[in-house]
Amino acid sequence: MIVAKQKPIEEIIEETKGYKKILIAGCNECVTVCEAGGKREVAVLASALRMYFMNQGKDVKIDEVTLERQCDHEYLEEIRNTIDQYDAVISLACGVGVQFLAEKYMQMPILPGVDTCFMGVTEERGVWTERCQGCGQCILARTGGICPVSRCAKRLLNGPCGGSTKGNCEINKDLVCGWQLIIDRLKELDRLEDYEKLAPIKDWSTERAGGPRKVIREDVQL
Amino acid sequence: MRLQYPSNIKIVSIPCTGKVDLIHLLSSFEKGADGVYVLGCLERECRYEKGNLRARKRVEQAQKILESIGIGGERVQMYNLSSSEAPRFVRFANEMTEKIKEMGPNPIKIAMQKKAA
Amino acid sequence: MKTKTPSKLEKFLAAGHLAVTSECGPPRGSDAATITKKAEMIRDYVDAINITDNQTSVTRLSSLASCIHLKLMGVEPTLQMVTRDRNRIALQSDILGAASFDIHNILCLSGDHQQFGDCPQGQNVFDLDSMQLIQTVKLMRDEGKFLGGDEIKRPPQMFIGAAANPFADPFEIRVPRLAKKIAAGVEFIQTQCIYNLDKFELWMKLVRDRGLHEKVYILAGVTPFKTAGMAKYMKNRVPGMDVPDEVVERMSGVPKEKQAEEGINICVETIQRLKECEGVKGFHIMAIEWEEKVPEIVERSGLYPRPRPEADS
Numbered sequence: 228m229i230v231a232k233q234k235p236i237e238e239i240i241e242e243t244k245g246y247k248k249i250l251i252a253g254c255n256e257c258v259t260v261c262e263a264g265g266k267r268e269v270a271v272l273a274s275a276l277r278m279y280f281m282n283q284g285k286d287v288k289i290d291e292v293t294l295e296r297q298c299d300h301e302y303l304e305e306i307r308n309t310i311d312q313y314d315a316v317i318s319l320a321c322g323v324g325v326q327f328l329a330e331k332y333m334q335m336p337i338l339p340g341v342d343t344c345f346m347g348v349t350e351e352r353g354v355w356t357e358r359c360q361g362c363g364q365c366i367l368a369r370t371g372g373i374c375p376v377s378r379c380a381k382r383l384l385n386g387p388c389g390g391s392t393k394g395n396c397e398i399n400k401d402l403v404c405g406w407q408l409i410i411d412r413l414k415e416l417d418r419l420e421d422y423e424k425l426a427p428i429k430d431w432s433t434e435r436a437g438g439p440r441k442v443i444r445e446d447v448q449l
Numbered sequence: 450m451r452l453q454y455p456s457n458i459k460i461v462s463i464p465c466t467g468k469v470d471l472i473h474l475l476s477s478f479e480k481g482a483d484g485v486y487v488l489g490c491l492e493r494e495c496r497y498e499k500g501n502l503r504a505r506k507r508v509e510q511a512q513k514i515l516e517s518i519g520i521g522g523e524r525v526q527m528y529n530l531s532s533s534e535a536p537r538f539v540r541f542a543n544e545m546t547e548k549i550k551e552m553g554p555n556p557i558k559i560a561m562q563k564k565a566a
Numbered sequence: 567m568k569t570k571t572p573s574k575l576e577k578f579l580a581a582g583h584l585a586v587t588s589e590c591g592p593p594r595g596s597d598a599a600t601i602t603k604k605a606e607m608i609r610d611y612v613d614a615i616n617i618t619d620n621q622t623s624v625t626r627l628s629s630l631a632s633c634i635h636l637k638l639m640g641v642e643p644t645l646q647m648v649t650r651d652r653n654r655i656a657l658q659s660d661i662l663g664a665a666s667f668d669i670h671n672i673l674c675l676s677g678d679h680q681q682f683g684d685c686p687q688g689q690n691v692f693d694l695d696s697m698q699l700i701q702t703v704k705l706m707r708d709e710g711k712f713l714g715g716d717e718i719k720r721p722p723q724m725f726i727g728a729a730a731n732p733f734a735d736p737f738e739i740r741v742p743r744l745a746k747k748i749a750a751g752v753e754f755i756q757t758q759c760i761y762n763l764d765k766f767e768l769w770m771k772l773v774r775d776r777g778l779h780e781k782v783y784i785l786a787g788v789t790p791f792k793t794a795g796m797a798k799y800m801k802n803r804v805p806g807m808d809v810p811d812e813v814v815e816r817m818s819g820v821p822k823e824k825q826a827e828e829g830i831n832i833c834v835e836t837i838q839r840l841k842e843c844e845g846v847k848g849f850h851i852m853a854i855e856w857e858e859k860v861p862e863i864v865e866r867s868g869l870y871p872r873p874r875p876e877a878d879s
Contacts, residue, residue: 235517236514236518267470271472271514275517275518276518278475278479278520278557281560281561281564282519286564381677381679382692383676383692383695383696385698385750387736388734389731389758389805390679390734391734391735391736392735392805393735394735397805398681404735419738422739422746423745423746425697425701425746425750426695428694428701428702
């Protein structure tokens with residue numbers, strides 16, 4: 228999932244100053260699972276903002292809606308007939324949703340309510356960790372199913388570096404060394420000899436470095 | 450034991466404090482409550498294992514939010530006791546009432562009254 | 567062994583001498599005298615001087631510029647190059663820049679993470695890793711080609727080095743990792759500072775078991791402790807460093823004013839013991855901001871005077 232975290236309420240207050248009618252729009256997908264922007268977080272933020280503005284003696288209308296997704300046209304269309312009642316929307320979706328909403332409703336200020344962090348997993352309740360950086364050319368088959376691009380602080384393809392200590396990364400002793408994990412897994416798979424295969428220089432053009440990316444599937448296009 | 454506790458307290462009973470959601474706490478203040486406290490079973494004695502611990506986390510979340518929007522985080526509290534501890538129940542009720550009296554009324558309530566007037 | 571480059575260091579090692587290299591850290595300013603003074607102090611005692619590349623991610627005068635200063639004073643430099651700060655275009659470009667000044671030694675490193683330096687909020691590049699940088703230099707030198715495939719006019723002639731840390735974890739891939747660097751094309755190795763001699767000797771044995779000591783020149787890295795505090799710091803704070811308790815105790819066991827001398831003693835004893843270790847072809851003395859002690863260490867270790875490579879060729 229895409230993992231996000233709630234923005235501090237003070238920051239949201241600062242960004243919404245001056246608006247009189249605000250819609251808070253949640254998303255039922257990733258941000259619901261990581262407890263940053265689902266229906267519950269929408270309700271809490273709405274309640275907090277209502278109280279804040281009331282306490283300031285300001286008359287601000289705050290409404291709530293949670294869409295199935297904010298990254299598909301059809302769900303964003305659901306608010307087409309009501310969005311004009313507002314003078315700003317706070318989207319609690321990831322950065323993808325915030326932008327798609329903004330693209331669709333050109334005249335409406337769209338404000339982000341979360342900080343989008345990474346693609347990752349729920350390691351345990353309240354702990355999410357990164358697994359993928361979407362480099363566009365997966366090498367997991369060669370690294371024992373563990374990604375050195377997302378899990379090594381230096382993204383070394385031929386790691387580990389000399390800073391790997393007792394299974395942990397040199398930048399933080401609470402951070403697992405991705406290459407230690409790769410080596411452990413290669414051993415489990417009885418494939419440790421693969422370690423000595425030199426990973427070739429990577430083509431980063433399919434990654435962020437190659438500019439905004441696009442996937443086209445002509446076979447499914449209508 | 451016919452113990453007295455302050456009459457300003459309105460009790461909402463729930464099957465387990467684990468049922469208390471953050472939005473319930475905030476809504477109470479939005480509707481004008483001066484203070485809210487959650488009374489849970491003793492820690493490590495939850496019938497549902499972690500109900501009262503979840504409640505405590507939510508109370509802490511509410512404290513943080515109330516503090517940052519200028520209502521006062523201290524207005525919401527978590528207490529733990531067992532069902533046989535009536536004197537303790539009274540002590541918490543008095544303690545909470547004292548705390549809220551010190552803090553004064555919920556500013557939201559005042560703002561609402563001003564608006565209505 | 568036959569030499570592939572005009573590097574004096576390579577010539578020297580090929581002739582079977584125990585090599586001595588050292589390193590100088592460039593200043594955090596633009597005064598070239600800082601580097602030339604350090605080099606002047608040690609030039610007669612070492613065969614080549616490494617110039618570190620923004621070590622520990624702290625911004626300094628560039629390694630390439632410092633190497634040029636050494637070259638101009640007739641001292642043989644080893645250009646340290648980390649992949650942290652530059653992409654493949656900049657790395658190749660700087661390699662050519664160095665080659666244009668006939669800098670003949672390069673040490674290919676990935677570099678410390680920027681978190682340890684003065685710009686923890688900066689980006690890191692790591693377009694290539696150290697092994698891939700080794701391959702890049704080799705491609706440029708031996709095939710006269712850029713990574714993009716085009717031909718290089720007057721390719722660089724560089725003796726290719728890299729670091730090896732026998733002490734980092736996991737230990738079991740420390741020798742395979744060296745094998746990997748050799749497969750990538752590395753020709754000499756300067757190791758991490760050695761304090762745990764038993765572990766280093768075990769690593770060397772495993773290196774010999776695979777015959778790797780005959781495929782690469784291994785220079786054992788040493789760093790003298792100035793104080794007991796430094797020993798403790800290196801033990802506890804520097805990632806990938808193995809300082810046994812008895813070494814720390816030995817440093818703290820002598821009065822403060824004698825600690826520097828004790829640090830030099832430990833360093834000299836390390837060199838003397840490792841001279842006997844089969845496969846060790848020389849020493850890399852990293853006297854961090856203590857370059858003036860290099861001559862004493864070299865002399866007391868019986869490595870002075872340095873033979874003249876010209877005499878052998």
